[in-house]
Amino acid sequence: xxxxxxxxxxxxxxxxxxxxxxxxxxxxxxxxxxxxxxxxxxxxxxxxxxxxxxxxxxxxxxxxxxxxxxxxxxxxxxxxxxxxxxxxxxxxxxxxxxxxxxxxxxxxxxxxxxxxxxxxxxxxxxxxxxxxxxxxxxxxxxxxxxxxxxxxxxxxxxxxxxxxxxxxxxxxxxxxxxxxxxxxxxxxxxxxxxxxxxxxxxxxxxxxxxxxxxxxxxxxxxxxxxxxxxxxxxxxxxxxxxxxxxxxxxxxxxxxxxxxxxxxxxxxxxxxxxxxxxxxxxxxxxxxxxxxxxxxxxxxxxxxxxxxxxxxxxxxxxxxxxxxxxxxxxxxxxxxxxxxxxxxxxx
Amino acid sequence: xxxxxxxxxxxxxxxxxxxxxxxxxxxxxxxxxxxxxxxxxxxxxxxxxxxxxxxxxxxxxxxxxxxxxxxxxxxxxxxxxxxxxxxxxxxxxxxxxxxxxxxxxxxxxxxxxxxxxxxxxxxxxxxxxxxxxxxxxxxxxxxxxxxxxxxxxxxxxxxxxxxxxxxxxxxxxxxxxxxxxxxxxxxxxxxxxxxxxxxxxxxxxxxxxxxxxxxxxxxxxxxxxxxxxxxxxxxxxxxxxxxxxxxxxxxxxxxxxxxxxxxxxxxxxxxxxxxxxxxxxxxxxxxxxxxxxxxxxxxxxxxxxxxxxxxxxxxxxxxxxxxxxxxxxxxxxxxxxxxxxxxxxxxxxxxxxxxxxxxxxxxxxxxxxxxxxxxxxxxxxxxxxxxxxxxxxxxxxxxxxxxxxxxxxxxxxxxxxxxxxxxxxxxxxxxxxxxxxxxxxxxxxxxxxxxxxxxxxxxxxxxxxxxxxxxxxxxxxxxxxxxxxxxxxxxxxxxxxxxxxxxxxxxxxxxxxxxxxxxxxxxxxxxxxxxxxx
Numbered sequence: 001x002x003x004x005x006x007x008x009x010x011x012x013x014x015x016x017x018x019x020x021x022x023x024x025x026x027x028x029x030x031x032x033x034x035x036x037x038x039x040x041x042x043x044x045x046x047x048x049x050x051x052x053x054x055x056x057x058x059x060x061x062x063x064x065x066x067x068x069x070x071x072x073x074x075x076x077x078x079x080x081x082x083x084x085x086x087x088x089x090x091x092x093x094x095x096x097x098x099x100x101x102x103x104x105x106x107x108x109x110x111x112x113x114x115x116x117x118x119x120x121x122x123x124x125x126x127x128x129x130x131x132x133x134x135x136x137x138x139x140x141x142x143x144x145x146x147x148x149x150x151x152x153x154x155x156x157x158x159x160x161x162x163x164x165x166x167x168x169x170x171x172x173x174x175x176x177x178x179x180x181x182x183x184x185x186x187x188x189x190x191x192x193x194x195x196x197x198x199x200x201x202x203x204x205x206x207x208x209x210x211x212x213x214x215x216x217x218x219x220x221x222x223x224x225x226x227x228x229x230x231x232x233x234x235x236x237x238x239x240x241x242x243x244x245x246x247x248x249x250x251x252x253x254x255x256x257x258x259x260x261x262x263x264x265x266x267x268x269x270x271x272x273x274x275x276x277x278x279x280x281x282x283x284x285x286x287x288x289x290x291x292x293x294x295x296x297x298x299x300x301x302x303x304x305x306x307x308x309x310x311x312x313x314x315x316x317x318x319x320x321x322x323x324x325x326x327x328x329x330x331x332x333x334x335x336x337x338x339x340x341x342x343x344x345x346x347x
Numbered sequence: 348x349x350x351x352x353x354x355x356x357x358x359x360x361x362x363x364x365x366x367x368x369x370x371x372x373x374x375x376x377x378x379x380x381x382x383x384x385x386x387x388x389x390x391x392x393x394x395x396x397x398x399x400x401x402x403x404x405x406x407x408x409x410x411x412x413x414x415x416x417x418x419x420x421x422x423x424x425x426x427x428x429x430x431x432x433x434x435x436x437x438x439x440x441x442x443x444x445x446x447x448x449x450x451x452x453x454x455x456x457x458x459x460x461x462x463x464x465x466x467x468x469x470x471x472x473x474x475x476x477x478x479x480x481x482x483x484x485x486x487x488x489x490x491x492x493x494x495x496x497x498x499x500x501x502x503x504x505x506x507x508x509x510x511x512x513x514x515x516x517x518x519x520x521x522x523x524x525x526x527x528x529x530x531x532x533x534x535x536x537x538x539x540x541x542x543x544x545x546x547x548x549x550x551x552x553x554x555x556x557x558x559x560x561x562x563x564x565x566x567x568x569x570x571x572x573x574x575x576x577x578x579x580x581x582x583x584x585x586x587x588x589x590x591x592x593x594x595x596x597x598x599x600x601x602x603x604x605x606x607x608x609x610x611x612x613x614x615x616x617x618x619x620x621x622x623x624x625x626x627x628x629x630x631x632x633x634x635x636x637x638x639x640x641x642x643x644x645x646x647x648x649x650x651x652x653x654x655x656x657x658x659x660x661x662x663x664x665x666x667x668x669x670x671x672x673x674x675x676x677x678x679x680x681x682x683x684x685x686x687x688x689x690x691x692x693x694x695x696x697x698x699x700x701x702x703x704x705x706x707x708x709x710x711x712x713x714x715x716x717x718x719x720x721x722x723x724x725x726x727x728x729x730x731x732x733x734x735x736x737x738x739x740x741x742x743x744x745x746x747x748x749x750x751x752x753x754x755x756x757x758x759x760x761x762x763x764x765x766x767x768x769x770x771x772x773x774x775x776x777x778x779x780x781x782x783x784x785x786x787x788x789x790x791x792x793x794x795x796x797x798x799x800x801x802x803x804x805x806x807x808x809x810x811x812x813x814x815x816x817x818x819x820x821x822x823x824x825x826x827x828x829x830x831x832x833x834x835x836x837x838x839x840x841x842x843x844x845x846x847x848x849x850x851x852x853x854x855x856x857x858x859x860x861x862x863x864x865x866x867x868x869x870x871x872x873x874x875x876x877x878x879x880x881x
Contacts, residue, residue: 208737211744217728220720226710230673230702231725232693290715 032316038188048195053253063242064222070129071274074250077107095173111247115240359413383569386579434526436519446504509541599867622649631678633669640665641851654842662851701793719754757786778809
């Protein structure tokens with residue numbers, strides 16, 4: 001009995017409730033003729049797709065910069081890398097690596113500027129971050145049209161210039177990472193092993209980083225900036241570093257997402273990308289200034305699981321197609337729920 | 348005396364959490380007299396005034412013992428409103444004025460003169476309009492009693508500090524029934540000429556029949572205007588006298604002159620083996636709000652315990668914060684003849700100077716992190732200790748077992764009461780938190796250690812532990828210690844020399860064995876202005 005209570009205390013009620021809800025959806029699924037193997041596979045794929053972007057939340061949270069609502073900035077860096085890689089036209093793993101290599105310096109520069117901005121608005125980072133995300137997306141809506149990309153796979157057919165809203169990566173590096181060591185059982189069950197390994201690699205990198213001298217200093221800056229300063233830590237530099245790290249992970253995250261999804265979504269595509277990542281990490285048990293890698297893994301799994309299962313199960317139950325409506329209600333409802341959970345831990 | 352005194356306070360005692368701050372305090376105040384109340388910080392002056400004014404904090408912490416009577420009637424105020432009703436007015440150190448309102452509006456606030464109009468019939472008195480002319484007349488009358496040139500139409504935000512003070516006093520006078528006026532350090536923020544006007548005003552008010560309780564650290568003012576002087580020390584009335592019977596020196600002595608043996612066993616003037624000058628501070632200024640340091644120069648010798656004392660707000664805390672780079676500072680600081688870069692916290696840390704800050708929760712601790720983190724962080728950050736290489740030396744990560752070992756070592760050494768080294772610091776008591784702060788500073792193996800207010804807000808037992816730990820550390824490792832404290836006796840019990848800070852400057856440096864009244868004289872800043880007394 002004591003063991004159960006301790007488990008509940010450690011996991012926290014929200015996770016247990018959501019976990020039980022997800023579990024019950026899996027139980028109901030066969031009865032409403034939703035294939036359980038396909039559902040599980042979908043959940044796993046979505047988990048792998050979104051994991052890195054959720055991980056991108058961690059550095060900024062621990063350094064006290066709050067939730068990275070400016071994730072679209074990192075995503076834009078990733079998109080630039082992706083379209084440039086497609087323009088170059090090298091397929092497979094090298095193509096993905098080129099995309100990442102190109103997006104990396106862009107993300108570092110953008111993250112650096114974003115970090116400097118956030119250092120000027122200490123205390124209201126999250127609101128400013130939201131607007132940084134939105135306005136950068138709007139700015140890029142112009143740039144996607146203007147940038148001199150030529151590949152016929154990407155530009156508008158009638159004009160011969162300007163990038164299309166959705167670009168297929170089929171034929172370049174569709175599932176290049178996912179397919180490393182991947183396997184299928186039957187027709188519907190597919191496990192993207194490579195994507196999991198890649199995510200695990202980044203998680204491992206983050207785990208180690210958080211234990212280095214710099215990572216420790218970053219956590220301390222988030223916990224008590226004055227204490228950190230008195231111990232000789234440059235607060236602004238640590239914060240900027242954390243923002244750069246978040247932005248870079250955002251860039252890598254979107255490339256992982258695209259190679260699995262099969263499409264590069266430009267223009268308004270990144271607009272709402274921050275919200276699922278934010279709600280996933282909050283559901284995973286993180287607060288506005290405390291997050292761990294375990295929070296990332298649990299949160300991504302629960303959030304994406306619910307997001308996958310609820311529409312399909314409920315659709316089958318009520319016999320009409322309103323999956324998109326349900327998905328919006330569920331995902332935003334969970335953000336709302338998660339944010340109200342965190343209000344009380346704010347200082 | 349046939350006539351009952353206006354205010355009669357008998358046997359007031361008050362404790363906060365078993366900590367007695369007032370012990371059997373009695374005094375009386377006659378109509379139209381001025382009572383001077385003096386005492387060190389923490390002597391119990393504010394608590395006494397809070398009781399008199401019926402502050403709710405007193406009830407929340409269990410009330411008080413003893414009786415207060417006004418004009419012979421026993422009173423027991425449940426809230427400040429009752430006190431106002433009974434005719435007690437109070438002017439606090441911090442202004443309680445509305446900046447955007449005019450002087451008049453502030454003076455008559457919530458007691459405005461009003462005019463009738465027809466809406467009153469429907470909605471009641473709330474709909475009465477303001478009678479501006481009468482309000483103006485009332486404020487002019489109140490200001491007239493003060494005899495100061497204060498324009499009632501000015502907005503309070505545009506007034507100089509001194510005039511804000513007068514506005515507050517005018518507000519209290521405007522209350523028709525004010526019989527007793529409490530002025531809590533009204534002259535602290537005033538210039539000398541403003542203070543003089545205020546003192547004149549006080550005399551005039553007393554002549555009008557208002558009794559005044561005047562709290563001040565400036566003893567000369569007390570001597571000048573008061574009819575009666577009460578000296579509080581450690582919650583007891585140690586002197587109840589009149590200016591005619593005493594002088595500044597004897598007041599100063601009774602304020603600070605605690606029996607040294609009660610503090611804890613002093614070490615005496617044994618032959619201390621001090622080294623060369625290790626720290627040299629020249630013309631230091633520090634812009635720390637509320638603790639401004641203007642021009643401070645001093646030298647500390649190796650293995651010395653150097654004390655810095657003085658009243659609150661005089662700048663003693665600014666010295667540590669300035670040298671450690673926490674607040675903007677200027678001047679020059681040399682450590683072992685090497686210059687320390689000011690405004691850069693890494694510079695003193697690299698040189699081997701550590702500090703225990705007065706603001707434990709704000710600067711000293713990571714409240715939400717475990718004890719072990721708190722202890723080792725500075726050492727890890729500045730000296731790159733507690734790290735172990737992984738992945739073939741590619742990166743170095745925290746060595747958790749080494750961290751645990753070190754934390755346990757300090758928990759034993761300083762007797763920190765906790766469940767384990769992983770307990771979060773916010774769950775510890777104040778004294779144990781302070782020990783964690785000390786452990787953090789010790790872990791950096793400093794050559795020079797600044798300690799600010801190490802015993803503030805902790806109980807007697809922990810106090811002793813902390814002071815003993817400091818002295819032991821000094822003796823065993825030869826660490827030089829600069830200790831800043833408001834408690835003179837505490838400084839005298841462990842320091843070799845003590846500098847007293849007054850108005851951001853060093854008023855004087857004395858050996859710890861000097862008589863306490865000499866320290867009192869320095870602290871109260873009477874040395875410069877009143878040479879003739881010395």
